[in-house]
Amino acid sequence: MSENRLKRTTASALWSAYGDVMGFPTELASDRIVQQRIGHPKISRPEPWKRQIGGRFGAMIQLPAGAYSDDTQLRLSTGRAITGQGYFDVEAFAKIELPVWQCYALGAGRGSKAAAGALCNRSSSWFGNFFPNYENGGGNGAAMRVQPHVWAAADLRNKDSYLPDVIRNAVCTHGHMRGVAGAVVHAVSLAYTLDSGKVPGPEHWLELANDIRNIPKLIALDSELSTFWLPVWEQKSERSLSAAVDEVAQEWTRSVAVASDLLATMSQSDCAIIYTQLITLENGLSKEERGSGLKCALFANVAAFLGRLYGSQEIIETVTNLLDSDTDTIATMAGALIGAANPEARFIGTIQDQDYIVTEATRLYDVSQGKPAPTFNYPDTLYWQAPRAAIDMLSRDEKGLTLAGLGRIKPVGDVFYGLQKSNAWCWFKLEFGQSVLVRYRSNAKLNSPTLSSDSGRMDTPDLFQHEQRVSKEPSPNINTRPPQPLAPSPSADNPKPLDAEIEMENHRQFVSEAVPAIVEPALVSSIDLDALTNDAIKGFDPQVIGNHLLMLAEQPNAISLSIAYTSIVIKARSARLRHKKPQQ
CATH class of the missing domain: 1.10.4080.10 (ADP-ribosylation/Crystallin J1)
Structure with missing residues (x-):
């Protein structure tokens, strides 16, 4: 027994x-979305696919077969x-x-x-x-x-x-x-x-x-x-x-x-x-x-x-x-x-x-069965406190990278950037064997001489088979990523064609085998308030404005950015309301 x-x-x-x-891949998806994700209308075995991660300001991520x-x-x-x-x-x-x-x-x-x-x-x-x-x-x-x-x-x-x-x-x-x-x-x-x-x-x-x-x-x-x-x-x-x-x-x-x-x-x-x-x-x-x-x-x-x-x-x-x-x-x-x-x-x-x-x-x-079994070594919850922002769970010390509360972690894949330029995603492997796609600050000082993109490997075949890859040769402005236009995320009602998804990913993704945001952190350009406010005043969508404010709250100069953003949006809204008001 x-x-x-x-x-x-x-x-x-x-x-x-x-x-x-x-x-x-098929969770809450239409047949069109499934077709875009895996290339055919039905799934019969695990296979690599792409998915928008992080909402409308996130990134299109390559997920491995078996994710x-x-x-x-x-x-x-x-x-x-x-x-x-x-x-x-x-x-x-x-x-x-x-x-x-x-x-x-x-x-x-x-x-x-x-x-x-x-x-x-x-x-x-x-x-x-x-x-x-x-x-x-x-x-x-x-x-x-x-x-x-x-x-x-x-x-x-x-x-x-x-x-x-x-x-x-x-x-x-x-x-x-x-x-x-x-x-x-x-x-x-x-x-x-x-x-x-x-x-x-x-x-x-x-x-x-x-x-x-x-x-x-x-x-x-x-x-x-x-x-x-x-x-x-x-x-x-x-x-x-x-x-x-x-x-x-x-x-x-x-x-x-x-x-x-x-x-x-x-x-x-x-x-x-x-x-x-x-x-x-x-x-x-x-x-x-x-x-x-x-x-x-x-x-x-x-x-x-x-x-x-x-x-x-x-x-x-x-x-x-x-x-x-x-x-x-x-x-x-x-x-x-x-x-x-x-x-x-x-x-x-x-x-x-x-x-x-x-x-x-x-x-x-x-x-x-009452047999000897190991216990996971958590920090003491009496003294340990999780970072308030999920994006700050990844940290670095003299020994390398750590995922808060869970231990040492090593990058094992390419870096993906979203439209929210302070965010990056990368596949990591925890020392006990679990693979995680971690969201972290792209300008965080996470470089360590002991780390490289091949410092750990997932045990899943077919990983990171990108349909197209950016050249390994760095561009002259490798340390600066230009401002990028904001675009709506895919939805069941208005999904992007697969080719457009690949094109957008290649436009946003900065790939190198050395995992640049980990080995050599990029000096990310400041938040583009013009792009954010232009997007906000198109329809004054409360969800869009709320997402913008949450994004600004994660920046080092969050208060000043939020004040500037809200001032512009409120002024534009007031002007539009005055314009629409009928003359007495």
Whole structure:
């Protein structure tokens, strides 16, 4: 049984990452966007692709085949926060892992990012992270990352041995019971699969409503949650916890009934059709419901159940090619179940950091068996404080580069610049084996004689196969980057043609094998207020103006720049309003 559980644990970890890898390029994308990203309308294996990172002022980044998103990133963060003795260090997770994650997050949801940002405040605790709209956060950002609690559980049949940690993990970022219940449902489903070797079917799904209704009891037994979190939550939610949980349990029961009815007359050839019908009936293609933690837990269970007939690889492809659904999260949660049930199943292609994922899964297995296992060496949260700005997480000392809270780091790829000229992105590798695309200040003094672009390598093939490269010969003005025009970022309604994306990337990207912003920092020209204000006064879009102000706030002379910017915009707005006012 021991060896069998090890295989199931490592397979669960790999298949969950694989689902994330496959669903990342198609997440919330139209068929046109998918065509631009990967060159064809459907994904069947991991492959290199491009994505705009950092919003409208970000950069077009080349992602390697096997690149994973925030789902796997936060799953690895959760795993690191579980000690060699099986204790979940929620303080380290909330005050170190989540704040630092902001500088390398890929594809993250707004709720998780808002929660991580709020946790940078010294006054915010894991059980008191009541940022604006926290109590309405019912997304799947918690459910997608809780698998390590199950992998490390000593007794899979004793739900009380892992569910308290699942709930602690979830409430760090999600305050709506849909988000917490989704994490609980997925954890119990995974524990059942890991223990029995079978994916739970419709006859088990209804029983999960009892686990949802048990959430208040588990919270009451947790002194920090019951004393500090619960009273504030009920005050802000204007309802009792038991009423909120019961409502979610009833929603789960109704959704399970819909899924069960669809599966009742299913044949093997209907698997893909049944899955699509369920997602459609349960509003999994709508903006309001597709990110629900509760719904995604059900969709993952159904997908993994269908995989018994349809095939593991086939069902992952079905999930990740159902556009307008939350492809990567459903696939990553289904993958965790598929791997645990079918450890001998093989997927097509590769996964970034596959060796590290296996090593960490093996460590968590050792924890579950009471074997000696290492503990990640975090700084003391009593004294350590995350930088307030995510862009300042990367620093340098006489020994080299450090990623705040996580340790030494080395560049392993080219540098990418965005339209916001103070920002740069580069692939780095942490000393324990994880690859991260870090956003940092392009004019930061990060040069070190010990570093070069080949000082570390990712274990993923096909990395950084640029379609075009800038010449290695430096231009005469290598230390100065000229001002660049602001352009709207791609959207589902107005995507850029692929050729235009490549052209824009080559225009913005300054490439050299020595990683110039690390080895020889550029002297970036000052902020171009003319370009910013011209963009702002075109339509006085509040979102554009807000993004500009946030960008200016990150500059060394933030106050003077912000005053100048707002003065120009307000003067232009006032003049336009006077011009439009009818003459009396």
